[in-house]
Amino acid sequence: MFNITFENNSRTKKFILGLFGKETDENGYIIESMTKKRILGADGQEITLSDFGVLKNGSEIYAKDDIVSMVSFYEKFLAKN
């Protein structure tokens, strides 16, 4: 397992997103670079660069890093590991 922590600044986040073919639109939402379509986070909502805090493999799961989002994320994707 690759565990990578990254700084919570825009430039680092954009770099991380770039690794997976993602970028942001003019309103700060994460989009697919190829299609320019906004992606959905683990909670089924569109996700902004500032909210983005977690990326997991398995169809690339993006999530916010506040504790309530992390509880859902943990229960859904990490608890059984």
Next chain:
Amino acid sequence: MDWGNIIKKMESIVKTGNILSGFKINSDNKTQEINFHVHVLENGKVSEAELANISQQLRPQFKQVSQFLFETPKAQANITRIKEYSIDNDIDQYSKNFVRENIPERDKATWFTSLILRDAFRKGKMDEVQRIKDQVRDTQGERGNNITNLCSANYLETLIIPLYKLLVEDRGDKSKFLEIYETIVVDFPFAVFVASNTTLEEVKAEIIEKIHTVRMYGWYRVSVHGIGSENVKRIQKLALEIQNENDDVAGVDINSHQSSGTIVTVTLTVGAKE
């Protein structure tokens, strides 16, 4: 998977671009876990074009990795705490399972977070308590705030779980449970929870105080909750008494949530009498 080669390749790409600081790799051969930290300096000299070029070179390396987790330090701290609380079977196990299985989907994560907050409070970890409260308030608003307060006051175990057992397990009436549950969560700042050891005078004083609060904040009802046949009788009697004595109470709805005389929710509608 050849971790060593992947890491070496990444290091060479990164060093070429000289963009990353705090680039530390700790590898654990037994668990095959690689940990490293990425930090692109906000005021760094590397251009966006160079960053994009480095990103493109690194991409194939990540494609070889089947399991990865990228997270901010905040996410990492949160996940560590959540995992620590979740796997400790000596703490709140019944409540955790109840939240997972029976609380409405939209509130599950907030209730679980509230249990963690309560655990932190009990252990005297006040910094953690404040950190969690701030995150809940910022992301879940008033509803989240109400849930953390309900949980801290142990109303999950003393009111919501008994309500579920009575209405759903004994009577099969899940929609009634969800209706009352919603009232409990939404009305919390304007609700009175009656315990067996409070006197009639104390309960009455609290209800009247809540009526004044409701008027001040422009809300329209006070909910009074109680369990046990004695409390049911007391609340019913008081509600009618207060309606007669108080011009602010336009209506009293007593029987809508009564079940077998053992749980009651009384709603006093606040507004001028016609």
